[in-house]
Amino acid sequence: MFEFVKTLNNNIVLAYDENHNEVVLFGTGIGFNRRKGDMVSESSVSKLFINDSNKRLAPMVQNLSEDIVSATEEIIQYGSRILEKQLHASILIILADHLYFAVERAKKGQNVNNPLQWEVPHLYPREYEIGVKGVNIIEERLQVKLPPQEASFIALHFVNAQFESQDMSDTLKITEIISRILDIVSYHFQLILDENSLYYSRFIVHLRYFIIRQETHMKDTIGLNDEDLLETVKTRYKKSYQCAIKIAKYLFDAYSWEVSKDEIIYLLLHIERITNITNK
Numbered sequence: 001m002f003e004f005v006k007t008l009n010n011n012i013v014l015a016y017d018e019n020h021n022e023v024v025l026f027g028t029g030i031g032f033n034r035r036k037g038d039m040v041s042e043s044s045v046s047k048l049f050i051n052d053s054n055k056r057l058a059p060m061v062q063n064l065s066e067d068i069v070s071a072t073e074e075i076i077q078y079g080s081r082i083l084e085k086q087l088h089a090s091i092l093i094i095l096a097d098h099l100y101f102a103v104e105r106a107k108k109g110q111n112v113n114n115p116l117q118w119e120v121p122h123l124y125p126r127e128y129e130i131g132v133k134g135v136n137i138i139e140e141r142l143q144v145k146l147p148p149q150e151a152s153f154i155a156l157h158f159v160n161a162q163f164e165s166q167d168m169s170d171t172l173k174i175t176e177i178i179s180r181i182l183d184i185v186s187y188h189f190q191l192i193l194d195e196n197s198l199y200y201s202r203f204i205v206h207l208r209y210f211i212i213r214q215e216t217h218m219k220d221t222i223g224l225n226d227e228d229l230l231e232t233v234k235t236r237y238k239k240s241y242q243c244a245i246k247i248a249k250y251l252f253d254a255y256s257w258e259v260s261k262d263e264i265i266y267l268l269l270h271i272e273r274i275t276n277i278t279n280k
Contacts, residue, residue, distance in 0.1 A: 002045070004038040005058065007031035009066045009073075012092070014057060015040055017050070022057040024049040024093060049089035060097045068103070071141040072096040075134040079158050082126055091161035094168075098157060099134075103144050111147050116172065119179045120152040122195055123204055124159050131155035163212070170215070178207045180254075181247050188243040189275050199273045206270050214257045230261050237272045244268040 002015040002025060013031045017023050025040060026047040034040075051057050072095050080087055105112065114120075121128040131151030139145050160171040186193055194200055234241045244267040248259035259267075 001042065002040040004034045004040050005036060006061060007034055007066075008061060008064060008069045008096075012069060012073075013040070014061050022051040024051075024057065024089070026089075047089065049092070051090075057093060060093055063100055064096050065100075067142055068100050069096050071137055072099055074137050074141070075130070075154070078133050078137075079127075079130040082130055083158065083162070085162055087158070087161040088163070091157060094160075095154070095157045098153065099138060102146055102150055102153070103138065103142060106144050106146050111149070112153075114149045114152045116156070116175050116179075117149050117152050119175055120155050123175060123178055123182075124155050125195070127155035127158040128152065130158050174208060174211050177211050177251075177255075178204060180250065181207060184246050184250060185243055185271055185275070188246060189239070191275065193274060194277060197274070197277045199270070199277050203270045203274050206266065210263060210267070213263075214251065214255070214259070227261075230265055233265055233268060237268055240268040240272040240275065243271050 002017055002023065005014040005016060005022075007013050008024075008031065010029055010031045011026060013025050013034065015023050015025050025045045026049075027044045028046070030040065030044050069092075072092060076087065076091060076095070120131075128151060131154035134154040135146045135148070135151050156168065156171055156175070159175070160168055163170075182193060241264075244264050247267060248264060251257040251259060
């Protein structure tokens with residue numbers, strides 16, 4: 001059983017579980033005609049989100065209107081279709097909270113600069129498409145025009161929601177590192193990378209997980225451990241190998257990360273593919 005706290009809309013409520021942990025409950029009609037302190041049976045719940053962060057949910061949902069929550073749900077449904085992925089349940093509350101403050105700022109004519117405004121559309125084109133759609137949904141549902149840079153902020157929430165144990169600061173850090181790595185590749189080969197190529201998209205995905213492995217010290221889980229292979233690709237793809245070493249040096253200098261030989265091999269193979277397709 002759960003103790004009801006607040007209705008977000010008819011299908012979503014904030015509640016406490018038996019250990020008095022904050023949870024968000026999802027279920028058809030679960031929020032209809034509820035009063036604070038009412039008990040909610042588990043049979044009414046189709047999905048729940050347990051708050052495992054240090055931030056309390058109650059202050060975050062206190063100001064959320066049903067209009068904001070419904071618009072956020074619509075954006076998330078659109079995003080799930082575009083990404084074809086199951087998103088972390090926390091995105092509903094976190095994105096709704098972000099949009100509430102974005103709407104309030106827009107009403108007052110206040111803008112917040114996004115330092116990654118340029119990087120986001122280039123690194124996360126599908127998520128950015130969701131962000132653009134989100135800005136349009138807010139305007140249609142709430143009659144509030146958000147500034148264009150909000151599309152990038154919304155996009156980053158969708159990037160974040162695809163990873164189980166990340167907060168937004170991790171996503172911002174990953175985005176900055178990916179951007180710097182792409183700069184290193186472009187400068188090393190003196191070319192503009194083809195952002196529309198499949199190899200570019202695969203490289204971005206590889207870099208995301210590569211950086212997460214570096215951050216979480218999961219460096220020995222790839223399983224190549226092949227000195228002969230390294231020597232072969234190092235000789236065959238000399239320029240890409242040199243570029244991968246530059247990337248490893250940047251990561252060591254900036255973050256004290258030591259890049260394994262396995263990771264060097266994967267990096268140089270991705271670099272070789274992406275620079276070859278760009279040169280054609």
